[in-house]
Amino acid sequence: MYIGHFAPAFAASAASPHAPRLGTLFVAAQFVDLAFFAFVIGGIEHLRVVPGITAMNSMDLYHMPYTHSLLGAALWAVGLGLVVWGLLRSLAGGIWAAFVVLSHWFIDLLVHRPDLTLAGAPPRLGLGLWDHRVAAIPLELGLTGAAFWFYLRRTRGPVGPPLVLLAVMLLFQAVNWFGPQPREYSLALPLTALLSYAVLIALARWVGTTRRHHHAAGLAMARPRR
Numbered sequence: 001m002y003i004g005h006f007a008p009a010f011a012a013s014a015a016s017p018h019a020p021r022l023g024t025l026f027v028a029a030q031f032v033d034l035a036f037f038a039f040v041i042g043g044i045e046h047l048r049v050v051p052g053i054t055a056m057n058s059m060d061l062y063h064m065p066y067t068h069s070l071l072g073a074a075l076w077a078v079g080l081g082l083v084v085w086g087l088l089r090s091l092a093g094g095i096w097a098a099f100v101v102l103s104h105w106f107i108d109l110l111v112h113r114p115d116l117t118l119a120g121a122p123p124r125l126g127l128g129l130w131d132h133r134v135a136a137i138p139l140e141l142g143l144t145g146a147a148f149w150f151y152l153r154r155t156r157g158p159v160g161p162p163l164v165l166l167a168v169m170l171l172f173q174a175v176n177w178f179g180p181q182p183r184e185y186s187l188a189l190p191l192t193a194l195l196s197y198a199v200l201i202a203l204a205r206w207v208g209t210t211r212r213h214h215h216a217a218g219l220a221m222a223r224p225r226r
Helices: 003-015 022-029 031-042 070-088 091-111 133-154 160-178 188-210 216-222
Strands: 046-049 059-063
Touching: 003 022, 003 091, 003 133, 003 160, 003 188, 022 031, 022 070, 022 091, 022 188, 031 070, 031 091, 031 188, 070 091, 091 133, 133 160, 160 188
Parallel strands: none
Antiparallel strands: 046 059
């Protein structure tokens, strides 16, 4: 998935006023892929381009034990959760961030061909919805749309910034689905992915400064004065 990974970020931000801001949750949502593409550039994990390997993309993700194993994803989740906890001084915020990181593996499980692992070694897992456009496209749009609607309902602020974010997300997703697929691997592939994540994270950070959870004001009033 691509934008579908951001659905848990929207949902977490909407679910609790204790969750980190949307920009942080967008980092959490793609933290595993940010690490993966950085590792690909560094030669630690590997992918190759095999045209037609799935109906929806040509990436053969044949070696990613540190980021796309369930154990690896859990460790990344704990790591980012601890960082968020320390920076925000909020255990709840750290837990929400960790939850969003870990959600990445389970969402990937739906669409990947069998290239995910539990701990870096076989068995290889994946339900393979990338081979079924009629299922994968509605699933990704449905997850994203439902979470975005939930976010708008549970937060308040100008609607313009979230709509700008959603429009850019849909544009990037359309390019991902319908744009030309690479015929061979080049450094441009991971760099383009990292750049797209950076743009969406920056936009999400902006959106997070413009909206506030409905219950945040009540919590602020309930805090004892010092």
